[in-house]
Protein backbone atom coordinates (compact mmCIF):
# COMPACT_ATOMS: atom_id res chain seq x y z
CA UNK A 478 0.00 0.00 0.00
CA UNK A 479 1.41 3.43 -0.82
CA UNK A 480 1.58 6.42 1.56
CA UNK A 481 -1.53 8.09 0.12
CA UNK A 482 -3.66 4.97 0.64
CA UNK A 483 -2.25 4.38 4.13
CA UNK A 484 -3.04 7.94 5.24
CA UNK A 485 -6.46 7.74 3.67
CA UNK A 486 -7.15 4.98 6.21
CA UNK A 487 -5.35 6.73 9.08
CA UNK A 488 -7.20 10.01 8.49
CA UNK A 489 -10.17 8.77 10.52
CA UNK A 490 -8.26 7.98 13.72
CA UNK A 491 -4.90 9.76 13.31
CA UNK A 492 -5.65 12.39 15.96
CA UNK A 493 -6.75 9.78 18.52
CA UNK A 494 -3.45 7.87 18.19
CA UNK A 495 -0.87 10.54 17.39
CA UNK A 496 -2.61 13.68 18.58
CA UNK A 497 -2.26 14.38 22.26
CA UNK A 498 0.87 12.26 22.80
CA UNK A 499 2.97 14.35 20.38
CA UNK A 500 1.21 17.67 20.95
CA UNK A 501 3.74 19.14 23.45
CA UNK A 502 6.47 18.86 20.77
CA UNK A 503 4.27 20.50 18.16
CA UNK A 504 3.63 23.39 20.54
CA UNK A 505 7.36 23.78 21.26
CA UNK A 506 8.10 23.70 17.52
CA UNK A 507 5.56 26.45 16.96
CA UNK A 508 7.03 28.57 19.75
CA UNK A 509 10.49 28.07 18.26
CA UNK A 510 9.17 29.20 14.87
CA UNK A 511 8.26 32.53 16.47
CA UNK A 512 5.93 33.39 13.60
CA UNK A 513 5.69 37.14 12.98
CA UNK A 514 2.73 39.06 11.55
CA UNK A 515 2.62 38.90 7.77
CA UNK A 516 5.08 36.02 7.47
CA UNK A 517 4.43 33.30 4.92
CA UNK A 518 4.65 29.86 6.48
CA UNK A 519 4.75 26.47 4.77
CA UNK A 520 3.79 23.28 6.58
CA UNK A 521 4.80 20.14 4.70
CA UNK A 522 2.73 17.03 5.44
CA UNK A 523 0.16 19.05 7.39
CA UNK A 524 -1.98 15.92 7.87
CA UNK A 525 -5.21 16.54 9.80
CA UNK A 526 -3.99 20.06 10.61
CA UNK A 527 -3.29 19.18 14.21
CA UNK A 528 -0.77 22.07 14.52
CA UNK A 529 -2.98 24.66 12.85
CA UNK A 530 -4.45 26.11 16.08
CA UNK A 531 -0.93 27.12 17.20
CA UNK A 532 -0.28 29.55 14.35
CA UNK A 533 -0.62 33.29 14.81
CA UNK A 534 -3.72 34.55 12.99
CA UNK A 535 -1.63 37.35 11.45
CA UNK A 536 0.52 34.98 9.42
CA UNK A 537 -0.28 33.49 6.04
CA UNK A 538 -0.02 29.72 6.50
CA UNK A 539 -0.08 27.15 3.70
CA UNK A 540 -0.39 23.49 4.61
CA UNK A 541 0.23 20.82 2.00
CA UNK A 542 -0.32 17.09 2.05
CA UNK A 543 -0.42 14.36 -0.56
CA UNK A 544 -3.44 12.67 1.07
CA UNK A 545 -6.82 14.06 0.09
CA UNK A 546 -8.43 12.48 3.15
CA UNK A 547 -5.92 14.00 5.59
CA UNK A 548 -6.49 17.42 3.96
CA UNK A 549 -10.25 16.88 4.31
CA UNK A 550 -9.79 16.52 8.09
CA UNK A 551 -7.56 19.61 8.15
CA UNK A 552 -10.21 21.58 6.22
CA UNK A 553 -12.79 20.51 8.80
CA UNK A 554 -10.56 21.75 11.60
CA UNK A 555 -9.89 25.01 9.75
CA UNK A 556 -13.64 25.66 9.34
CA UNK A 557 -14.46 24.73 12.95
CA UNK A 558 -11.79 27.05 14.33
CA UNK A 559 -12.45 29.76 11.75
CA UNK A 560 -8.80 29.91 10.66
CA UNK A 561 -9.19 32.14 7.61
CA UNK A 562 -5.42 32.80 7.36
CA UNK A 563 -4.76 29.15 6.52
CA UNK A 564 -4.76 27.65 3.04
CA UNK A 565 -4.68 23.88 2.50
CA UNK A 566 -3.57 22.15 -0.68
CA UNK A 567 -3.33 18.57 -1.84
CA UNK A 568 0.24 18.56 -3.12
CA UNK A 569 3.27 16.31 -3.37
CA UNK A 570 6.12 17.75 -1.30
CA UNK A 571 8.63 16.63 -3.93
CA UNK A 572 6.95 18.77 -6.62
CA UNK A 573 5.48 21.87 -5.05
CA UNK A 574 3.47 24.34 -7.08
CA UNK A 575 5.00 27.44 -5.46
CA UNK A 576 7.42 29.92 -6.95
CA UNK A 577 11.03 30.14 -5.80
CA UNK A 578 11.69 32.08 -2.59
CA UNK A 579 8.05 32.48 -1.56
CA UNK A 580 8.01 31.43 2.11
CA UNK A 581 9.71 32.92 5.20
CA UNK A 582 9.63 29.74 7.28
CA UNK A 583 8.84 26.07 6.68
CA UNK A 584 8.13 23.15 8.95
CA UNK A 585 7.81 19.40 8.44
CA UNK A 586 6.31 17.87 11.59
CA UNK A 587 6.48 14.07 11.73
CA UNK A 588 6.52 13.96 7.94
CA UNK A 589 10.11 13.98 6.61
CA UNK A 590 10.64 10.37 7.76
CA UNK A 591 7.30 9.32 6.22
CA UNK A 592 7.69 10.95 2.80
CA UNK A 593 9.29 8.33 0.51
CA UNK A 594 11.67 10.89 -1.08
CA UNK A 595 13.05 13.02 1.76
CA UNK A 596 16.01 14.45 -0.18
CA UNK A 597 13.82 15.76 -3.02
CA UNK A 598 11.46 17.18 -0.39
CA UNK A 599 14.27 19.01 1.42
CA UNK A 600 15.47 20.46 -1.89
CA UNK A 601 11.94 21.61 -2.73
CA UNK A 602 11.54 23.18 0.71
CA UNK A 603 14.73 25.11 0.09
CA UNK A 604 13.61 26.19 -3.38
CA UNK A 605 10.24 27.59 -2.29
CA UNK A 606 11.69 29.45 0.72
CA UNK A 607 13.62 32.72 0.90
CA UNK A 608 17.43 32.58 1.13
CA UNK A 609 17.38 33.57 4.81
CA UNK A 610 14.39 31.36 5.66
CA UNK A 611 14.26 29.17 8.73
CA UNK A 612 13.38 25.47 8.54
CA UNK A 613 12.01 23.30 11.32
CA UNK A 614 11.84 19.53 11.57
CA UNK A 615 10.02 17.58 14.23
CA UNK A 616 10.34 13.80 14.25
CA UNK A 617 10.17 10.67 16.26
CA UNK A 618 13.88 10.00 16.88
CA UNK A 619 13.71 6.97 19.14
CA UNK A 620 15.49 6.19 22.34
CA UNK A 621 19.13 7.09 22.99
CA UNK A 622 19.55 3.69 24.68
CA UNK A 623 21.79 1.51 22.44
CA UNK A 624 19.80 -1.72 22.78
CA UNK A 625 16.45 -0.04 22.15
CA UNK A 626 17.97 1.84 19.19
CA UNK A 627 19.10 -1.46 17.62
CA UNK A 628 15.60 -2.89 18.09
CA UNK A 629 14.06 0.25 16.57
CA UNK A 630 16.38 -0.01 13.56
CA UNK A 631 15.43 -3.67 13.13
CA UNK A 632 11.70 -2.89 13.04
CA UNK A 633 12.18 0.21 10.87
CA UNK A 634 11.11 -1.60 7.64
CA UNK A 635 7.83 -2.61 9.34
CA UNK A 636 7.24 0.94 10.56
CA UNK A 637 7.96 2.13 7.05
CA UNK A 638 5.46 -0.33 5.54
CA UNK A 639 2.84 0.96 7.97
CA UNK A 640 3.59 4.51 6.84
CA UNK A 641 4.88 5.47 10.27
CA UNK A 642 8.29 6.63 9.13
CA UNK A 643 11.63 4.97 8.63
CA UNK A 644 14.78 5.38 10.71
CA UNK A 645 16.84 8.02 8.93
CA UNK A 646 19.94 9.93 9.96
CA UNK A 647 18.23 13.30 9.65
CA UNK A 648 21.27 15.38 10.60
CA UNK A 649 23.36 13.67 7.88
CA UNK A 650 20.57 14.11 5.36
CA UNK A 651 20.25 17.80 6.22
CA UNK A 652 24.00 18.34 5.86
CA UNK A 653 23.99 16.48 2.53
CA UNK A 654 21.59 19.06 1.08
CA UNK A 655 23.46 22.01 2.63
CA UNK A 656 21.33 22.81 5.62
CA UNK A 657 23.11 24.18 8.66
CA UNK A 658 21.62 22.99 11.96
CA UNK A 659 21.33 25.89 14.40
CA UNK A 660 19.23 24.21 17.11
CA UNK A 661 18.67 20.58 18.02
CA UNK A 662 16.80 19.29 21.06
CA UNK A 663 14.66 16.43 22.29
CA UNK A 664 10.96 16.82 23.13
CA UNK A 665 7.87 14.81 24.09
CA UNK A 666 7.43 11.86 26.42
CA UNK A 667 10.78 10.19 27.31
CA UNK A 668 12.37 12.76 24.94
CA UNK A 669 11.54 10.41 22.06
CA UNK A 670 11.22 13.16 19.47
CA UNK A 671 13.73 15.53 18.01
CA UNK A 672 13.25 19.13 17.03
CA UNK A 673 15.73 20.72 14.65
CA UNK A 674 16.00 24.28 13.38
CA UNK A 675 18.07 24.93 10.25
CA UNK A 676 19.18 27.58 7.81
CA UNK A 677 20.11 26.92 4.21
CA UNK A 678 23.81 27.40 3.51
CA UNK A 679 24.43 30.04 0.85
CA UNK A 680 27.28 29.44 -1.65
CA UNK A 681 28.18 32.41 -3.90
CA UNK A 682 24.72 33.89 -3.45
CA UNK A 683 23.02 30.60 -4.33
CA UNK A 684 21.37 28.18 -1.93
Ligand SMILES: C[S@@+](CC[C@H](N)C(=O)[O-])C[C@H]1O[C@@H](n2cnc3c(N)ncnc32)[C@H](O)[C@@H]1O
Nearest residue numbers: 484522523524542543544569570586587588592
Ligand atom coordinates in the same frame (compact mmCIF):
# COMPACT_ATOMS: atom_id res chain seq x y z
C1 LIG B 1 2.76 11.23 10.27
S1 LIG B 1 1.77 12.37 9.34
C2 LIG B 1 2.18 13.94 10.10
C3 LIG B 1 0.96 14.82 10.25
C4 LIG B 1 1.18 16.09 11.10
N1 LIG B 1 2.14 16.98 10.49
C5 LIG B 1 1.56 15.79 12.51
O1 LIG B 1 2.25 16.62 13.13
O2 LIG B 1 1.12 14.80 13.07
C6 LIG B 1 2.69 12.44 7.81
C7 LIG B 1 1.94 13.17 6.71
O3 LIG B 1 2.80 13.29 5.57
C8 LIG B 1 2.00 13.16 4.42
N2 LIG B 1 2.83 12.84 3.22
C9 LIG B 1 3.43 11.67 2.92
N3 LIG B 1 4.08 11.76 1.74
C10 LIG B 1 3.88 13.03 1.29
C11 LIG B 1 4.31 13.74 0.15
N4 LIG B 1 5.07 13.17 -0.80
N5 LIG B 1 3.93 15.03 0.01
C12 LIG B 1 3.16 15.63 0.97
N6 LIG B 1 2.73 15.01 2.07
C13 LIG B 1 3.09 13.73 2.25
C14 LIG B 1 1.01 12.04 4.79
O4 LIG B 1 -0.11 12.02 3.94
C15 LIG B 1 0.70 12.41 6.24
O5 LIG B 1 -0.45 13.23 6.34
